[in-house]
Amino acid sequence: MSAHRYLLYGSERYALPILQPLADSLRRQGHDVASCLVEGAHGLALASVPALDVRQAVAFKPRAVFSASNVVPGFISGAKVQLFHGFNVQKRDDARGHFRIRGLFDLYCTQGPATTLPFQKLQQQHGHFAVVETGWPKLDPLFRDDGGIAQRLRQPAGGRQVVLFGSTFTERLSAAPHLLPAVAAQIAGGDRYWLLTLHPKCAPDLVARYRALQGANAAFVEPEQLVHAERAADVLVADTSSIVSEMLVQRKPVVTFRNRAPKPHMLDFDDPARLAEMLQQAFNPDPVLQAAIAGYADAIHPYRDGQSSERVLAATEALLEGQLGSLKAKPLSALWRRWQVRKSLGYWGV
Structure with missing residues (x-):
């Protein structure tokens, strides 16, 4: 596999233990990895991963952006991959909670059958994202040497x-x-x-x-x-x-x-x-x-091998290589959400 640039995105402190195992896996595979940690995660850092501000992240031109947030900046290049910041614990109804579709992501990496099946139904309904069950990178340290x-x-x-x-x-x-x-x-x-x-x-x-x-x-x-x-x-x-x-x-x-x-x-x-x-x-x-x-x-989460990060990377590569099929255009409602992300980050560049 050729070396590529990948960006890890988080907006709260709890994003770090989700993104760190993925960062470690990317580095082991020889890729160039950077993070963009904003809002509640601003000023924090992932181990051995350079932190970029928003403008630097745009200039980085990543092949994919992995987000442990509900949103992701559309103005940064690359496929947008949702990792989730937690399990579905039914704090809210599905339409407002875990299964809310905001039109910002190209790939949802689900944690297990309980989330995969609902997202597959949503995939069939919307058509503008792919779904692959990978397990959750955050839990990799539970099942391998920590x-x-x-x-x-x-x-x-x-x-x-x-x-x-x-x-x-x-x-x-x-x-x-x-x-x-x-x-x-x-x-x-x-x-x-x-x-x-x-x-x-x-x-x-x-x-x-x-x-x-x-x-x-x-x-x-x-x-x-x-x-x-x-x-x-x-x-x-x-x-x-x-x-x-x-x-x-x-x-x-x-x-x-x-x-x-x-x-x-x-x-x-x-x-x-x-x-x-x-x-x-x-x-x-x-x-x-x-x-x-x-x-x-x-x-x-049926995976107990500590290899969810590797499955996320394989799913992302499959998306980028067109192996997951063609995606429909994002809905018009996504334009409003993208504008909201720009506003929250204070970025008005191209």
Whole structure:
């Protein structure tokens, strides 16, 4: 394969662990890789990847742009590839959420059958994009050598069971404000070791209160380390966050607090006083729960080889070589969205 230029695009901090495995794969294949990190991701960086501003990204003239955002700048050259910034966790209805078609992408790289089939139906309906099931690059470190990062996160546990706590920023769905006293009590007890993380958009004062729980029985994990924390932990406590699905992919039990759409593969509860009881169930899952977890994991992300990044690159090459068929012109509604992207980025060049 000839060497080409590729651009990685993200607008929030959580884009970094999605894009980094893809960047590593591109570099291993000898390609020229750069990133354009804007808005909430501005000033951050991917390891060993030069960061470009918007004008530099235009001049870079990439062969393809891989986006971990809902949008992508149409004024940058190359095929536009959607990687998704999370699993479909039904925070919103389909028309406004995970399956919303904005007319900006040429290729959707889906995570598993649960997302592939709906997007294939949308592909038949719209005709201006292709769909290939590849798995999700963000999860590659779950299933291949991560350089010992997960092991180092787990080491302070000293043999104790490890619980990961994570929460979405959506106020009406967030467990973080409600479970803080119960989580603090569990940490103070010291029976288990806790890894704590919150969505980057959570209120700063709430983040500060969870950071203050760090000590011999707990550590706070930054978003860039989240996948490694998921690998290190035995059980997750969360809400309606997409990290629920990321944990279940590993066949690990998940306790959810007031999940918007609770399912048999979750242990859902609504009373903070029951946290200890729910943890006991999670660490002793019955066969029914284990079967539900395995079935859900296979539906959303059946790939356990750590090679999703490579499949994304192969799908992109197939698109560029015309192997995925011809695409219709983008809808007129996409012009408005492209203008919105230009405005948000302050770019008015050609």
